[in-house]
Amino acid sequence: MLECLSQAYRHRALVQVLILRELKARYRGTALGFLWSFVNPLILMMIYVLVFSVYLRVDVPHYPVFLLCGILPWAWFSSALNESTHSIISNAGLIKKVYLPSEIFPLVYVGSHAVHYLLSVPILFFFMAFFGIPLSWWLLTFPIIVFIQFMFTYGLALFASSLAVQFRDLLHIVPNILMIAFFLTPILYPASTVPATYLPLLELNPLAQLVMSYQDILFYGRMPSPGGLTMLAALACVLLVLGLAFFGARKDVFAEEV
C-alpha cells in the first residue's frame, strides 16, 4: 500500500500528463469544445425535469437544482467506472511496449472525470442562485465528500479494470450494473419517497449515501448523516486497499494478456 503510494507520487507527472491528454483529446476538433461539459448534464437535467416534474408531477421544490446535485457526481462516478473498466485493454499499446505501473490507467480516468465534475459544479451554483437557494456552511464539507467518492470510485475501478483483462464480459456487465444503480440511487427522487418496505435497498446502497450527502450540503443546507458518511468513508478505504492488492496480484500478466 505504502509502496503503491510512493510509486504514484513518483509517477505524478505521468498521471498528470495522461489526465491532460484525456481532457484535451476529448473535445478537440468539436465546435463547442469544453462547453460540452456543461451542455451534457444540462440536457439530461432538462429532459428529466420535463418527464418527472411536468409529466409525472414529482413534488420536489426547485427540482432542477435537486436533480443537478445528484446527476453531476453520478456522471463522474459512472463515466469514470465505465472508462476505467476498459482502461487496461485500451492502453494495451503502452502496457506492452513501455514499463509503467498499470495502476495509473484506471487512476487517469477517475482523475480526468473528477476534473470534469469539479468544472461542472459552477452550473449547479448558477442554478442555486437562480432559484434562490442559500449556500450553507456545510458546503465546507464538499471536499471531504469528493475525496470519499474518489477513493470509492478508484477502488472499484481497480477491481473492474484488472478483471476485465481476462474476463471481457465485464465490459458489458458494468454498464448494466450502472444503469440499475442509477435508478436505485435517489437522484431522480428524494430518498424520503421510498416506501418503508424498500428502505433496505437504499440503506445497502453506498451510492445512495453518497448522493444524499451531496443533496444535504448543497440542496437542503444541512448536516449530512455522520454515521452514514463514516460508513461510506470506511467502505471506500477498504475497497481501495483491497483493490490495490487485487490489482497488484494480477498486473504482471497484463502485458501478455491484453
Next chain:
Amino acid sequence: MTAIELKGVSKKFRRHSERPPITTLKSYLLRDLWRHRKPTEGVNWALKDVDLKVEKGMTLGIIGRNGAGKSTLLKLIGRILRPDKGTVTVQGKVASIIELGAGFHPELTGRENVMINGIVLGLSKSEIKARLDEIVDFSELQDRIDDPVRTYSTGMYMRLGFSVAVHVDPDILLLDEVLAVGDAGFTRKCMGRMKHFKRMGRTIILVSHNLATIRTWCDEATWLHEGTLRMSRSPMDVVDAYLAAINGADAALAEPAAGGLAR
C-alpha cells in the same frame, strides 16, 4: 561494471489455441467441463534458461529468426514482462524503444505528444521542456509540430517518435528494429546520435535483422535460436555462423529438390 545480468531466465507463454483462458462468463461457467485436459499442454517456452551478462558501455546486438525470443528478451530487460524462472538484474535507468511514439494521441499536436511521450519514456517535465526545441529540430518537423499527429505521414510519425526516444538519454537503451526509419538523411542523423550514445558510455541492446548494422555497431553479438542462446561472441563470428546456418538450411531444402530433378 555489469549493467545487465540474466541468470537462468525462462519465460513461458500460454498457447491460447490449446487451452482457452477464461475470457467470458460462459467459459468461466463451463471451465469444469474442461478439467480433464492437461493444463501443461498449451505452454510454450519463449525463452529457456538464458544466461546473459552485459557490461556497462557495451553495445550488444541480438540476432535470430522470427519467434526466436528476441523481443521477449528485450521486454524482460525492460521490466515489461516478468520471468517465470531466473532473475533479471538491471543497473541504471532503462528506456525501451520497442515501439516509436508509444502513447501518441492522434488528435493532439506533435508538440503535445512530445510532452506525453517523453514523460512516458521516463523524462521529467523540466527535462523535456528543456529539450523540446532540440527534439523538434531533430525531427525536422518544425512546420508541422503544431498540427494534430493524425495528419502526419507514417514517416513523419516515426521521425517524431524517434526524436523523442533518442533524447531520453537513459543509462541503458533497448532498441527493437527501430533504427531504419525515415529517409537516408534522417537515418544518418540517427546513426550520429547512436555514436554519441556510445561515446557517452551508455549501454545499448539492439535487436535487428540488419546484419550489417550488427557488424558495424555492436561490440558483441548474441544469437537466439528457439528461446536459447546459441552463441555469444564477436559480431563477426556470430553473424558468420548465423549466415552459415541459414545457408545450410537453404542447402538442405534445395538438395532433395535437385535430386528429384536429376531423376
